[in-house]
Amino acid sequence: IKGLTVLLLIGLLVAAGCARSPEAKKARHLERGDRYFSRQQYREAVIEYRNVLQLEGTNAHAIRQLGLAHYQLGELGHALRYLLKSQELEPDNAAVRLKLGTIYLLGRQPEKAREQVGFVLKKEPKNLEALGLLAGAATTPQDIDATVRRLEEARADLGDKAKFHLALGTLYVRQRNVAGAERAFKEAVAAEPTSVDAHTALGDFY
Numbered sequence: 349i350k351g352l353t354v355l356l357l358i359g360l361l362v363a364a365g366c367a368r369s370p371e372a373k374k375a376r377h378l379e380r381g382d383r384y385f386s387r388q389q390y391r392e393a394v395i396e397y398r399n400v401l402q403l404e405g406t407n408a409h410a411i412r413q414l415g416l417a418h419y420q421l422g423e424l425g426h427a428l429r430y431l432l433k434s435q436e437l438e439p440d441n442a443a444v445r446l447k448l449g450t451i452y453l454l455g456r457q458p459e460k461a462r463e464q465v466g467f468v469l470k471k472e473p474k475n476l477e478a479l480g481l482l483a484g485a486a487t488t489p490q491d492i493d494a495t496v497r498r499l500e501e502a503r504a505d506l507g508d509k510a511k512f513h514l515a516l517g518t519l520y521v522r523q524r525n526v527a528g529a530e531r532a533f534k535e536a537v538a539a540e541p542t543s544v545d546a547h548t549a550l551g552d553f554y
Contacts, residue, residue, distance in 0.1 A: 374403045381413060390417040408437040412444060419447050427451065442468045442475065449481045458485040474505045476512060483515035492522050510540035514549055521553070529553060 381396030394417050400410035415430030428451050434444045449464035462485045468478040479499055486495040496519050499512065506512040517532030533553050536546035 370403050374400050374407070377403070378407075378409060381410070385413055385417060388420070390420045393417045394421075406437070408434065412438060412441065415444065416447065419451075424451050424454065440471075442472060442478075446475075446477050446481065449478075449485075453481060453484050458487055461485040474502050476506055476509055479506070480511055480515045483519050486519060486522070489523075492519050495519055496523070507535075508539055510536040510543040510546045512536075513539060514545060517549060517553070 377396045377399040381393045381400065384390070384393035384396060394414060397410040397414045397417065400407050401414075404410075411430050412434040415427050415434050418424075418427035418430060427447065431444050431448050431451070434441065435448065438444060445464040445468050449461040449468075452458070452460040452464065461481060465478045465481045465485065468475055469482070472478065479495075479502060483495050483499065486492045496516065499506075499516050499519070502512070513532045513536035517529045517536065520526075520528035520532055530553060533546070533550040536543065537550055540546055
């Protein structure tokens with residue numbers, strides 16, 4: 349009986365030690381961070397992911413999620429820092445590149461935005477978010493014309509999405525193509541009658 353008791357005590361001590369190990373702590377913080385992120389509790393997620401980085405400064409998952417969480421919070425400076433690091437660790441991650449592209453576009457760096465979008469479109473030619481960003485980054489007449497053609501090529505696959513028509517409408521406005529812009533914004537409303545963005549764009553156009 350005494351031997352069994354000793355073995356049980358040893359087992360409990362080992363289990364307690366494992367629970368306090370850096371790997372176990374890291375796993376708990378990651379699990380909590382992902383749970384908070386999925387619930388859109390981004391500030392709580394940030395705390396958990398930072399705890400992970402205190403244990404493992406190069407954890408790719410935590411770095412990526414920190415960038416995405418800061419992005420959702422509108423903290424674009426912090427988001428840029430982590431997303432750039434994430435891009436180094438996971439260069440093929442489309443979500444990271446698209447968020448970087450958006451930050452560059454908002455920062456009036458269309459060339460950098462197009463670079464990120466181009467990487468995504470090489471692998472996913474019909475990625476709607478990427479095409480929308482490409483439309484936003486088109487500034488010269490040549491870029492605008494080329495982007496209109498690219499969007500039209502994707503119409504069969506994306507024509508049921510309001511965002512597709514909104515991107516086209518925006519480009520037509522820049523071309524001063526009034527009829528094309530009106531048609532595109534009306535198609536956006538028809539595609540998704542409950543879309544606030546579609547109705548707003550059509551109202552602003554008029």
